[in-house]
Amino acid sequence: MQPLREMEIGLMFWGEGDPVASLREVKSLGIRCGHLGIAGGVPLEGAAERWKAALQQEEFVVTSLVGSFNGENYADIPTVRQTVGYLPRSTRQEREERTYRLIELGAALGAPNYCCHAGYIPEDPSDEDYPALVELCRRISDYAARFGMNFALETGQEPPLVLRDFIQAVDRPNLKINFDPANIILYGVGDPIEALDILAPWVVSVHCKDGIWPPKDKPGALGTEKPLGQGEVGIERFIAKLKQIGYKGPLTIEREVESADQAERHVGGIPHRQDVRDAVALLERLRG
Numbered sequence: 001m002q003p004l005r006e007m008e009i010g011l012m013f014w015g016e017g018d019p020v021a022s023l024r025e026v027k028s029l030g031i032r033c034g035h036l037g038i039a040g041g042v043p044l045e046g047a048a049e050r051w052k053a054a055l056q057q058e059e060f061v062v063t064s065l066v067g068s069f070n071g072e073n074y075a076d077i078p079t080v081r082q083t084v085g086y087l088p089r090s091t092r093q094e095r096e097e098r099t100y101r102l103i104e105l106g107a108a109l110g111a112p113n114y115c116c117h118a119g120y121i122p123e124d125p126s127d128e129d130y131p132a133l134v135e136l137c138r139r140i141s142d143y144a145a146r147f148g149m150n151f152a153l154e155t156g157q158e159p160p161l162v163l164r165d166f167i168q169a170v171d172r173p174n175l176k177i178n179f180d181p182a183n184i185i186l187y188g189v190g191d192p193i194e195a196l197d198i199l200a201p202w203v204v205s206v207h208c209k210d211g212i213w214p215p216k217d218k219p220g221a222l223g224t225e226k227p228l229g230q231g232e233v234g235i236e237r238f239i240a241k242l243k244q245i246g247y248k249g250p251l252t253i254e255r256e257v258e259s260a261d262q263a264e265r266h267v268g269g270i271p272h273r274q275d276v277r278d279a280v281a282l283l284e285r286l287r288g
């Protein structure tokens with residue numbers, strides 16, 4: 001296949017059914033690379049062989065393997081804090097083990113990055129979970145390094161300076177960032193463009209996602225995801241800023257909220273195909 005161009009447009013999609021059918025759905029949107037998400041309940045036995053064969057057949061490139069875990073819940077900020085990533089102690093070890101298997105899957109598919117939400121990094125380094133998360137991220141980074149892969153932390157939920165300081169504390173050359181500008185807004189932790197300036201040295205991939213700020217009168221509420229270009233990220237300035245920092249990797253569209261239109265729902269692990277089509281057109285115009 002033709003090599004990916006600079007700022008190739010990609011899609012974040014979830015591998016849950018037949019890989020060939022899933023890839024054909026993504027390709028029907030004019031996309032030939034993406035972040036492959038593997039949810040916690042998806043069995044991994046035989047997955048590498050099935051996906052590898054499908055990727056070759058469909059000439060599709062996985063640019064990140066994205067993991068999520070059983071029991072994660074994004075209902076509101078307190079629930080995210082209790083359930084997401086490696087912060088909850090009761091699931092920390094099993095999620096670490098699952099992570100190693102996901103890294104192996106990513107490696108088998110030639111993905112340069114393994115990416116996930118680490119969960120809320122404590123803002124106070126003297127928090128007793130902080131050193132445990134530092135050590136855990138060292139182990140995961142080192143495991144990914146065996147395969148020549150990066151371990152990319154997804155932005156949100158913590159403020160950008162907290163994430164920067166955490167990455168410096170972990171101190172591993174392959175610990176990187178998947179920058180999601182919408183999450184910065186949805187969790188109410190900053191301005192996405194300022195955040196990109198702070199985190200630029202570590203950004204190896206991005207999600208092109210949009211959203212609006214949490215309602216001021218509902219403490220703990222998350223903001224609301226919107227179709228690309230209809231939220232408060234400012235996608236034009238986001239793409240301009242990516243160019244300014246010299247980012248050349250894929251622009252991976254992410255749309256998480258399910259469409260209300262049944263016919264649009266979750267075909268091939270894609271929640272909202274018309275929004276993705278519109279996002280492709282918008283990004284083609286902005287990247288030039």
Ligand code: MG
Binds near residue numbers: 154180207209254
């Ligand atoms: Mg994302």
